[in-house]
Amino acid sequence: MDKLRVGVIGCGGHAQTHFQMIAAEPRLHLAGIAEIDPKRLADNTARHCPERSFADYRQMLDEGKLDLVHITTLPAHLTALVVECLDRGLHVSVEKPPGMSATETAQMAQAARQSRGKALVSFNRRYIPQVLALRRLLKERGGTVQCSATYHKNQTILGQWRGAGLVPDPVVCDAIHHVDLLRWLAGAGQERAAVPVSVYSEVADGPRPAAHRHQAVVRFDNGAVGSLMSHYGVGFRIQRAEAHAEDFSAYLELSGEPQCELYQALPGEGESTRGTKLNQPLDLEAVGGPGYNEVRHFTDCILEDRTPWSTLDDAAQTMVLAEAIRSGHKGPLG
Numbered sequence: 202m203d204k205l206r207v208g209v210i211g212c213g214g215h216a217q218t219h220f221q222m223i224a225a226e227p228r229l230h231l232a233g234i235a236e237i238d239p240k241r242l243a244d245n246t247a248r249h250c251p252e253r254s255f256a257d258y259r260q261m262l263d264e265g266k267l268d269l270v271h272i273t274t275l276p277a278h279l280t281a282l283v284v285e286c287l288d289r290g291l292h293v294s295v296e297k298p299p300g301m302s303a304t305e306t307a308q309m310a311q312a313a314r315q316s317r318g319k320a321l322v323s324f325n326r327r328y329i330p331q332v333l334a335l336r337r338l339l340k341e342r343g344g345t346v347q348c349s350a351t352y353h354k355n356q357t358i359l360g361q362w363r364g365a366g367l368v369p370d371p372v373v374c375d376a377i378h379h380v381d382l383l384r385w386l387a388g389a390g391q392e393r394a395a396v397p398v399s400v401y402s403e404v405a406d407g408p409r410p411a412a413h414r415h416q417a418v419v420r421f422d423n424g425a426v427g428s429l430m431s432h433y434g435v436g437f438r439i440q441r442a443e444a445h446a447e448d449f450s451a452y453l454e455l456s457g458e459p460q461c462e463l464y465q466a467l468p469g470e471g472e473s474t475r476g477t478k479l480n481q482p483l484d485l486e487a488v489g490g491p492g493y494n495e496v497r498h499f500t501d502c503i504l505e506d507r508t509p510w511s512t513l514d515d516a517a518q519t520m521v522l523a524e525a526i527r528s529g530h531k532g533p534l535g
């Protein structure tokens with residue numbers, strides 16, 4: 202089988218994670234990289250040995266014979282590049298957040314609908330094997346009824362980038378990971394992320410630029426209820442989530458290497474007992490193994506002509522929710 206030929210546009214900090222995932226996927230070949238910063242272009246050429254390197258991404262699109270493009274620029278530079286690649290019929294991996302606003306996401310989603318290429322938004326929390334294995338357990342128990350997600354950082358460069366117009370507010374740019382995770386956990390029991398139908402959000406920003414604080418309760422189309430807490434000005438970078446089905450609870454620690462605690466109330470235990478902590482490990486093999494990630498998923502989808510889990514249309518729902526949380530929206534989502 203011929204390998205899919207991949208190009209990467211934007212070779213900054215986070216592109217390194219994409220390069221690692223591409224190198225680990227035997228069905229992909231790194232055909233080209235494009236970067237406007239000459240030093241970064243030279244460093245990344247030496248480090249990742251693409252077939253060709255380009256200072257001009259258009260030259261790469263014209264000459265690179267690509268099947269697939271990963272676009273890993275900052276959000277302000279993303280939309281035009283994604284639309285151009287989709288218009289050329291290429292498959293596109295879109296870094297999060299998908300644009301500066303839900304309007305930009307909708308613009309990209311429109312281009313995807315008209316393209317021969319597929320698009321996947323790199324909401325990578327969805328593809329963490331422990332998260333996927335947990336979704337299976339929740340589904341076996343009738344689906345999620347309640348969930349929550351926490352996404353805190355102590356200090357962030359996002360305030361400076363926000364000031365320069367390069368990124369949206371932190372909850373849309375960054376904590377969106379857990380806004381999306383909330384949808385994904387709430388949707389356990391179905392093949393897609395739950396759709397938010399209403400949100401009640403309180404905003405209480407701190408005094409420093411981008412020291413934003415949010416607390417939101419979200420009701421989803423399947424009846425599940427979720428809450429998000431996000432604060433850019435806490436003591437430490439903390440990323441956690443929990444999800445509950447009837448008589449079953451899971452606590453996920455995602456600040457570092459993913460860990461998950463599971464609890465089950467067994468029949469006949471009675472209310473006075475504390476339930477049982479389940480000690481069996483999550484079944485990662487059943488969801489693609491410990492190395493599963495969004496690049497493997499997207500490669501499967503391209504080769505098997507399947508729809509990715511995190512399309513641009515779906516990501517638009519997450520962007521709308523993130524913006525509603527940021528604006529302190531209270532009520533139904535239109």
Ligand SMILES: NC(=O)c1ccc[n+]([C@@H]2O[C@H](COP(=O)([O-])OP(=O)(O)OC[C@H]3O[C@@H](n4cnc5c(N)ncnc54)[C@H](O)[C@@H]3O)[C@@H](O)[C@H]2O)c1
Nearest residue numbers: 211212213214215216235236237273274275276278297298
């Ligand atoms: N999923 C995650 O966990 C995660 C983590 C960090 C960052 N990110 C996301 O990754 C994206 C990139 O962040 P970063 O920290 O790597 O930014 P960065 O500034 O380090 O890298 C972006 C690169 O894109 C290059 N670039 C911009 N326009 C270009 C063009 N037209 N052609 C070629 N190169 C171009 C820039 O020169 C820069 O080197 C952001 O959207 C961010 O939200 C995601």
